[in-house]
Amino acid sequence: MERAAQQAVPLGQMEVFEALQRLHMTVFSQSVSPCGKFLAAGNNYGQIAIFSLSAALSSEAKEESKKPMVTFQAHDGPVYSMVSTDRHLLSAGDGEVKAWLWAEILKKGCKELWRRQPPYRTSLEVPEINALLLVPKENLLILAGGDCQLHAMDLETGTFMWALRGHTDYIHCLALRERSPEVLSGGEDGAVRLWDLRTAKEVQTIEVYKHEECSRPHNGRWIGCLATDSDWMVCGGGPALTLWHLRSSTPTTVFPMRAPQKHVTFYQDLILSAGQGRCVNQWQLSGELKAQVPGSSPGLLSLSLNQQPAAPECKVLTAAGNSCRVDVFTNLGYRAFSLSF
Amino acid sequence: MGAVTDDLLKNTDENFQYRKNEEKHLKMTNEVIRKRLLIDGDGAGDDRRINLLVKSFIKWCNSGSQEEGYSQYQRMLSTLSQCEFSMGKTLLVYDMNLREMENYEKIYKEIECSIAGAHEKIAECKKQILQAKRIRKNRQEYDALAKVIQHHPDRHETLKELEALGKELEHLSHIKESVEDKLELRRKQFHVLLSTIHELQQTLENDEKLSEVEEAQEASMETDPKP
Numbered sequence: 239m240e241r242a243a244q245q246a247v248p249l250g251q252m253e254v255f256e257a258l259q260r261l262h263m264t265v266f267s268q269s270v271s272p273c274g275k276f277l278a279a280g281n282n283y284g285q286i287a288i289f290s291l292s293a294a295l296s297s298e299a300k301e302e303s304k305k306p307m308v309t310f311q312a313h314d315g316p317v318y319s320m321v322s323t324d325r326h327l328l329s330a331g332d333g334e335v336k337a338w339l340w341a342e343i344l345k346k347g348c349k350e351l352w353r354r355q356p357p358y359r360t361s362l363e364v365p366e367i368n369a370l371l372l373v374p375k376e377n378l379l380i381l382a383g384g385d386c387q388l389h390a391m392d393l394e395t396g397t398f399m400w401a402l403r404g405h406t407d408y409i410h411c412l413a414l415r416e417r418s419p420e421v422l423s424g425g426e427d428g429a430v431r432l433w434d435l436r437t438a439k440e441v442q443t444i445e446v447y448k449h450e451e452c453s454r455p456h457n458g459r460w461i462g463c464l465a466t467d468s469d470w471m472v473c474g475g476g477p478a479l480t481l482w483h484l485r486s487s488t489p490t491t492v493f494p495m496r497a498p499q500k501h502v503t504f505y506q507d508l509i510l511s512a513g514q515g516r517c518v519n520q521w522q523l524s525g526e527l528k529a530q531v532p533g534s535s536p537g538l539l540s541l542s543l544n545q546q547p548a549a550p551e552c553k554v555l556t557a558a559g560n561s562c563r564v565d566v567f568t569n570l571g572y573r574a575f576s577l578s579f
Numbered sequence: 580m581g582a583v584t585d586d587l588l589k590n591t592d593e594n595f596q597y598r599k600n601e602e603k604h605l606k607m608t609n610e611v612i613r614k615r616l617l618i619d620g621d622g623a624g625d626d627r628r629i630n631l632l633v634k635s636f637i638k639w640c641n642s643g644s645q646e647e648g649y650s651q652y653q654r655m656l657s658t659l660s661q662c663e664f665s666m667g668k669t670l671l672v673y674d675m676n677l678r679e680m681e682n683y684e685k686i687y688k689e690i691e692c693s694i695a696g697a698h699e700k701i702a703e704c705k706k707q708i709l710q711a712k713r714i715r716k717n718r719q720e721y722d723a724l725a726k727v728i729q730h731h732p733d734r735h736e737t738l739k740e741l742e743a744l745g746k747e748l749e750h751l752s753h754i755k756e757s758v759e760d761k762l763e764l765r766r767k768q769f770h771v772l773l774s775t776i777h778e779l780q781q782t783l784e785n786d787e788k789l790s791e792v793e794e795a796q797e798a799s800m801e802t803d804p805k806p
Contacts, residue, residue: 470720483724490723506709507716523719 259283263579265558268542269320269327271340274549276307277542277556278327278343279564280317281579285309286329288343289577291544291552294566304577308344312336318383319370323393326351328372328379333364335381335391356381356389356398371412371421376435382409382423388433400438404431410475413464415484422466424473428459432484444487446473452480452492462513463502470523472509474499479511481523491525500559501541510555510570512538518557520570534576535561625665632658 249257264282271278275292287306294303315332322328327338336350358365365384372379378399379391386409388402407426414421415432420441424430432442446452447459454477462475471482479493479502499513508528509521514537517530538559544552554574555567562579615626632655639651 481723483727486727488727490727507712507719523716524722 260562260579263562264316264539264560265562265564265579266316266318266331266539267320267329268540268556268558268564269322269329270542270544270546271327272322272324272546272548273340274544274546274552276340276344277544277564277577278320278322278329279306279558279577279579280312280320280329280331281562282316284311284313284315284317284331285579286312286317286320286327286338287579289564291554291566292549294575294577295552295554295568304575306577306579308346308348309579310348312338312350315366318366318368321370321372321379323372323374328370330367330370330381330383332366333358333383335367335370335379352396354391354396354398356391357401358385365408368408368410369412369423371414373414373419373421373435375419378435380412380421382412384408386425388412388421388423390435390438402433402438402440404433404440404443405429410460410462411464413466413471415466415468417468422464422471424461424464424475426460428461428476430461430464430471430473442484442487444482446477446480449477449489451489452477454478457498462498462500463511465502465504465509467504472502472504472511474502474511474513479521481509481525491523493521493525494527495519500537500539503541503543505543510541510543512541512557512559518555518567529571531567531570531572533557533559533565533573534563535559535565625662628658628662632662 265279266282267280269278270276270291275290277289277291278286279289280286287309289306290303293299296303312329313331313334313336317329317331319331320327320329322340325340327340327343329336329338334353334355336353338348338350342348355364356367367381367383369382370379371382377393379393380388381391382388386403386405386407388409390399390401391397392399405423405425405427409423409425411424412421413423419435421433421435422430423433428445428447430444430446431440432444433439434441446461447455453459458476460476461473463473465472466484469484471484473480473482474493474495475498479495479499480489481491481493482489493509493511495511495513497514499511499519501513502509502511504510507523509523510518511521512518512533516532516534516536516538518533518538518541519530520528522528535558538557540558542556542558544554544556546552555570556564556577557567558564563576564578565573565576568574635651635655635658639648639655642648642651
């Protein structure tokens with residue numbers, strides 16, 4: 239009865255605005271802190287929120303522990319991608335990449351450490367950055383996005399070393415193949431290209447839509463998600479989610495999932511994928527669907543596994559997408575609770 | 580007036596004294612009750628028995644006749660043995676409690692050890708699970724590749740087919756060579772034949788011409804030698 243009475247009071251403009259903002263929010267990217275206790279999430283308004291995983295997972299967690307510890311305006315446009323090094327949080331979206339110190343990020347009024355813009359060919363339009371990839375051995379950061387090129391930035395000096403050209407349309411996703419070391423990039427033009435980092439040249443191209451087993455022309459040819467395991471690669475998006483053997487460039491298993499997948503990752507002996515659809519799907523390498531766990535958002539855009547060795551009690555899978563909530567799965571079998579912006 | 584107050588004062592004094600006495604009495608009875616409870620935990624009248632024994636001992640010491648003294652003596656002995664019996668019982672119970680405590684200590688330590696052991700086993704099992712998952716992943720990767728490979732035909736068969744085809748090719752090329760040789764030979768022979776025919780023809784024509792010329796010469800010689 240008390241609740242109903244409270245709702246009858248007219249809400250102020252600020253609250254209406256906030257509620258509308260939360261309704262239309264999309265969380266594009268997530269990143270775990272190096273200590274493993276915090277999770278950063280970036281949304282389409284350019285805000286980054288830091289959640290405390292250790293507080294939310296502890297036994298005396300209350301409703302406030304599921305709210306962010308701090309939210310700040312990081313970019314002018316959506317934050318499409320974030321990665322963490324062992325001291326910094328790097329976020330990118332509207333053509334710039336900014337760095338924040340994890341140690342300072344919880345304080346009010348945190349300022350970015352530095353911001354950089356890769357050298358674009360035209361200065362008229364600033365293309366967005368869709369994907370960031372850290373190459374820890376060479377201390378490189380690779381950015382890829384709207385201008386169809388992969389830019390490499392040295393993290394120590396901040397200079398942009400080279401740009402790889404080859405894609406004919408914008409790039410969606412990047413993955414690192416540790417053994418060679420090579421970078422895989424997948425884009426709107428339907429091709430997965432492998433680039434060698436040392437020689438900065440294209441090594442292989444796999445045109446996924448040309449293979450009959452996986453192509454789905456009614457969905458398009460775009461590659462939305464990539465993950466690699468040095469010998470194997472999973473990619474999906476317009477074409478069906480498929481497992482490829484990289485050495486022979488042959489598709490070995492097609493996963494029977496209708497909806498296009500937006501994020502995929504290898505975990506132990508499973509492949510986890512999420513996309514258009516509420517559920518996080520768990521696949522065996524043989525193509526069988528092991529489990530489908532529903533989340534709270536109508537569509538999922540990013541998955542993050544907290545495998546930091548410093549915080550084994552915070553080892554969770556978090557999924558975020560077309561809503562203001564970030565689902566936390568403590569055990570891959572069910573959704574434990576949701577953090578909310 | 581003075582008498583009344585005096586009386587009142589006396590009364591209050593008396594009341595006060597009476598109350599104090601009562602308090603003392605209560606305290607004493609409390610103490611006594613406490614002591615009695617401590618001594619006589621069982622409630623089977625041990626304390627009373629001991630008091631009775633003491634009293635009967637004193638009576639017996641002061642008694643006169645022989646028989647009465649003897650019966651009293653017997654009664655005292657029986658009470659004494661009863662007291663000894665209950666004392667023995669309490670001692671045994673005390674021993675039993677001590678041993679139970681030891682037993683519990685032992686069980687407690689055993690359970691602690693088994694908990695530690697269980698923790699270790701859990702860690703072991705977790706490692707084994709990871710290992711098993713890796714094995715399963717490898718097996719599935721193998722299966723996936725094997726499926727792809729199955730689509731392609733067997734290497735032995737292909738090699739055999741290749742060999743057979745190679746042999747056929749060789750055979751056919753041999754035949755081709757021999758046929759070509761034959762063709763050459765026949766061509767040469769025909770060439771020889773034709774050239775001989777041509778020569779013969781030529782010779783015949785030459786002969787004819789010669790004979791014609793000779794005839795013409797003879798005819799002219801026949802007309803000529805008349806002059």
